[in-house]
Amino acid sequence: MSARRLSVAPAVLAVLVGFGLLYAWDLYEAIANMVLTVQQRTAEIDAAREFLSSTLDLDLETADPAVLEALGISTAIPWSALTMNVLAPVLVFVVAAMLGRRRPLWQRALLLLAGLAVVAVVTLSLTAYVRAGGL
Amino acid sequence: MPDPDDDAALSWGDAGDPSHVDGARPVRPRGEASGALADDEDGRADVARASSAGLVGLGILAGAYLLYTVGWVLSVVQDPFTLADPLAQVMATVGDVLAVLAPALWFGTTYLLTRGRSVARFAWLIGGAVLLVPWPFVLGGLS
Known part of the structure; x- marks a missing residue:
């Protein structure tokens, strides 16, 4: 890779870094959300395991799924939604930055802004998907 | 017996008619401006046909994007x-605003950055129509 390809105009760099920080916030939120969700679900699953063994003498791992469903106990963690939520800011930033190469500064900024809106949409859609019972 | 002049209102007249106004010349997309089409008359007809079909498609997609915007407004309001954390609150609110603006931003960005490349334009617009479905509203409406 030559030095020429690596050189970036200061204004372009400022736009990339400025928007990059906003994308980084989305990434941070997504990671925090993943950690908190997993912690919360793990605690709920542990509580359910405790409840099953103490009151019904059942083992969570070997219990009949129908019984668990009737009790409203789910051991599922929405990994795919959590993972997509973490990947979205990274992927969208890369795509928006690549599409903006060799374009005027305002077009680069517009692409990055539109990308930020896409990340917001993806996050809200994934949240709704999980709330509706998706994993 | 009607006045013969009444019939004049029912005809288009011709180019010699003093009230005749020529339609706007179709503007050739930038990418084709180099004169790849030798026959000016045929070329113009092609572009005109393509752009009228394109306009209908663009109108349908614009309508879908407008509905998406409404869907996102309702999603966010719901x-x-x-x-x-105040910072988290501000950023989440910004996210809601961005989600509402997303269809307009996608459409506008695609429109501005794909001038003269109608295949790319429609590919990106259809891609956006898949990606930007207001799921919170769609799923919320079911429950």
């Missing part, structure tokens, strides 16, 4: 939230 789900008020309060977060303990």
Whole structure:
């Protein structure tokens, strides 16, 4: 890779870094959300395991799924939604930055802004998907 | 017996008619401006036909994007939230605003950045129509 390809105009760099920080916030939120969700679900699953063994003498791992469903106990963690939520800011930033190469500064900024809106949409859609019972 | 002049209102007249106004010349997309089409008359007809079909498609997609915007407004209004961290609260509110603006931003960006490349334009617009479906509204409406 030559030095020429690596050189970036200061204004372009400022736009990339400025928007990059906003994308980084989305990434941070997504990671925090993943950690908190997993912690919360793990605690709920542990509580359910405790409840099953103490009151019904059942083992969570070997219990009949129908019984668990009737009790409203789910051991599922929405990994795919959590993972997509973490990947979205990274992927969208890369795509928006690549599409903006060799374009005027305002077009680069517009692409990055539109990308930020896409990340917001993806996050809200994934949240709704999980709330509706998706994993 | 009607006045013969009444019939004049029912005909288009011709180019010699003093009230005749020529339609706007179709503007050739930038990418084709180099004169790849030798026959000017045929070329113009092609572009005119393509752009009228394109306009209908663009209109349908614009309508879908407009509906998406409404869907996102309703999604965001349905789900008020309060977060303990003020920064998180501000950023989440910005996210809601961006989600509402997303269809307009996608459409506008695609439109501006794909001038003269109608295949790319429609590919990106259809891609956006898949990606930007207001799921919170769609799923919320079911429950």
